Amino acid sequence: MGERLRALDWSRTAAGPVAIWSHSLETAVRIMLTSRFAMWMGWGPELTFFCNDAFLSTLGATQARALGAPAREAWAERWPLIGPRAETVVRTGGAAWDEALPLFLTRSGQIEQTYHTFSYSPVPDDDGGVGGVLCVVADVTERTLGERRLAEPSAAREREARADAQLQIEALQREVEAAKRAKDEFLAMLGHELRNPLAPITIALYLMRLRYKGVAEKERAVIERQVDHLVRLVDDLLDVSRITRGKVGLKRERVELSEIVARAVETASPLLEQQRHHLAVDVPPRGLTVDADVGRLVQVVSNLLTNAAKYTGSGGRIAVEGGRRGDEIVLSVRDDGIGIDIEMLPRIFELFAQERQALDRSQGGLGLGLAIVRSLVVMHGGSVSASSEGRGRGSEFTVRLPACEPRGAALPGVPPCGAALEAEARAPEGGALRILVVDDNTDAALVMADWLSAVGYTTRVAHDGPSALRLAEELVPDVAVVDIGLPVMDGYELARRLREVPALEHIHLIAVTGYGQSEDRQRSREAGFDVHLVKPVQPEQLAPLLAERRAAGPTSTTHRVQVDDASSRSNRAS
Numbered sequence: 001m002g003e004r005l006r007a008l009d010w011s012r013t014a015a016g017p018v019a020i021w022s023h024s025l026e027t028a029v030r031i032m033l034t035s036r037f038a039m040w041m042g043w044g045p046e047l048t049f050f051c052n053d054a055f056l057s058t059l060g061a062t063q064a065r066a067l068g069a070p071a072r073e074a075w076a077e078r079w080p081l082i083g084p085r086a087e088t089v090v091r092t093g094g095a096a097w098d099e100a101l102p103l104f105l106t107r108s109g110q111i112e113q114t115y116h117t118f119s120y121s122p123v124p125d126d127d128g129g130v131g132g133v134l135c136v137v138a139d140v141t142e143r144t145l146g147e148r149r150l151a152e153p154s155a156a157r158e159r160e161a162r163a164d165a166q167l168q169i170e171a172l173q174r175e176v177e178a179a180k181r182a183k184d185e186f187l188a189m190l191g192h193e194l195r196n197p198l199a200p201i202t203i204a205l206y207l208m209r210l211r212y213k214g215v216a217e218k219e220r221a222v223i224e225r226q227v228d229h230l231v232r233l234v235d236d237l238l239d240v241s242r243i244t245r246g247k248v249g250l251k252r253e254r255v256e257l258s259e260i261v262a263r264a265v266e267t268a269s270p271l272l273e274q275q276r277h278h279l280a281v282d283v284p285p286r287g288l289t290v291d292a293d294v295g296r297l298v299q300v301v302s303n304l305l306t307n308a309a310k311y312t313g314s315g316g317r318i319a320v321e322g323g324r325r326g327d328e329i330v331l332s333v334r335d336d337g338i339g340i341d342i343e344m345l346p347r348i349f350e351l352f353a354q355e356r357q358a359l360d361r362s363q364g365g366l367g368l369g370l371a372i373v374r375s376l377v378v379m380h381g382g383s384v385s386a387s388s389e390g391r392g393r394g395s396e397f398t399v400r401l402p403a404c405e406p407r408g409a410a411l412p413g414v415p416p417c418g419a420a421l422e423a424e425a426r427a428p429e430g431g432a433l434r435i436l437v438v439d440d441n442t443d444a445a446l447v448m449a450d451w452l453s454a455v456g457y458t459t460r461v462a463h464d465g466p467s468a469l470r471l472a473e474e475l476v477p478d479v480a481v482v483d484i485g486l487p488v489m490d491g492y493e494l495a496r497r498l499r500e501v502p503a504l505e506h507i508h509l510i511a512v513t514g515y516g517q518s519e520d521r522q523r524s525r526e527a528g529f530d531v532h533l534v535k536p537v538q539p540e541q542l543a544p545l546l547a548e549r550r551a552a553g554p555t556s557t558t559h560r561v562q563v564d565d566a567s568s569r570s571n572r573a574s
Contacts, residue, residue, distance in 0.1 A: 038137040038139070039055055039134065040071075049067060049073075058139065096119075116141075117140050198536040205220060227536075254291055257331060261281060265279070265320075275309050277317070288323070289404050300377060330399070332397065338392060342390060382400050432457050434475050436481070437462070440483065479510065482529075511527075511531065513533075
């Protein structure tokens with residue numbers, strides 16, 4: 001293990017290069033390596049993983065990737081059990097103890113039931129605080145099993161066997177949960193990485209439409225439709241991740257169903273028009289009030305309309321009807337499309353569920369839309385069902401929601417778009433805002449700056465934090481549009497540094513990122529950002545924010561506005 005420690009490039013880990021290790025860390029590593037007891041150690045905020053040779057058998061198959069990784073990754077299968085003890089020691093500075101803890105470990109290619117005693121102790125850092133945790137491990141499997149066999153009669157051993165089987169089931173459940181968490185984290189990362197290239201493409205298309213009206217309109221329209229399709233796929237991936245992790249919250253208000261349907265039809269209209277479908281809407285303008293998150297319920301209905309449009313041949317008929325039945329508001333979306341096989345009906349709302357016959361369809365999607373529909377409807381206290389008389393006989397989806405009495409205005413106005421947005425974006429003569437664009441993606445930064453310059457703003461570009469700070473002192477910008485994932489200095493630190501510059505007291509900071517969960521928005525707020533936008537950022541989202549800032553004047557006090565994914569969706573739809 002000493003040889004492995006010397007061979008590893010520690011500069012690529014959270015512990016940093018060996019040359020900067022503290023005296024406390026060096027001493028703890030030396031004690032661990034020279035001990036014949038099995039030991040592992042977690043150091044620093046991420047509990048960077050160290051261990052000695054005696055611990056390798058306990059670590060099992062994961063030992064090849066463990067050294068230098070965060071402890072929760074190095075021992076991921078067991079972290080739900082081990083992690084809370086280790087983290088408590090670091091937080092409180094006290095010791096912890098696990099006597100004969102049952103673990104299922106993979107050894108020699110087989111899963112074995114084992115028992116280990118763990119002693120967790122705080123490791124002090126050079127300043128007298130807690131720098132990490134040292135865990136001494138004793139394998140007490142043989143002793144524990146032997147004592148139980150000698151002390152208990154046959155019936156008791158049978159009970160033990162049943163208990164051990166139950167423990168194995170609990171252990172497998174924990175492993176499944178860990179796998180689900182890994183899947184959700186992968187989906188979130190995938191969504192972020194897919195949004196990065198979409199951002200400059202979206203702005204570049206908008207700039208082309210602004211500068212080259214009448215040129216290659218047909219080809220640009222194709223690109224725009226496909227980019228919109230990709231954005232919807234990414235949104236669906238992230239929605240599934242948030243819903244399964246319980247990260248979706250509802251912002252309820254009382255709203256008429258007719259207004260929800262109108263917004264949903266507007267969202268789905270490009271696909272409906274492309275397929276030349278005949279849409280009939282029969283929803284009373286008043287009297288069907290629901291207590292709902294407007295953005296999420298619009299998403300439900302638009303997903304159902306999009307689903308009907310995709311699986312109905314060109315020129316088909318789609319009908320939307322709404323009514324009240326007792327204490328429920330009932331909405332149905334019916335089509336005369338390809339229908340649903342009887343065998344498929346029970347699984348139609350499952351993740352990634354699609355009919356085999358539809359897999360070659362260009363608009364087939366990922367099979368996430370209906371799963372999202374069901375989850376969101378259930379969160380609203382309702383239910384959704386599907387029916388079909390079989391292949392070629394069309395289908396009908398029915399949503400049932402609790403009814404409530406109307407109260408006050410329900411739906412905010414739709415933001416301006418098209419020509420009105422373009423006019424709003426332009427700065428008046430002599431009153432142009434100074435805008436700093438910070439993004440390490442050169443294409444994204446340049447097309448954003450080109451668009452802002454084209455509509456009348458004074459714009460400068462930086463590709464990292466230090467450069468942005470230097471430019472900010474020269475430009476004294478009114479607004480900074482900052483990508484969070486910057487090299488050298490991330491966007492959070494850059495925001496904090498900009499807030500510390502006296503001349504930038506009134507700067508308006510807009511965060512741009514591929515992450516849009518509540519904890520991401522909270523983190524950007526704490527760093528000093530006024531607005532949190534999720535990639536790809538549409539001109540329709542940014543233009544009104546800049547216009548509002550321009551109208552407020554250069555000496556106005558900044559106010560914190562957090563733009564969530566639901567509002568991003570509605571802005572894209574408009």
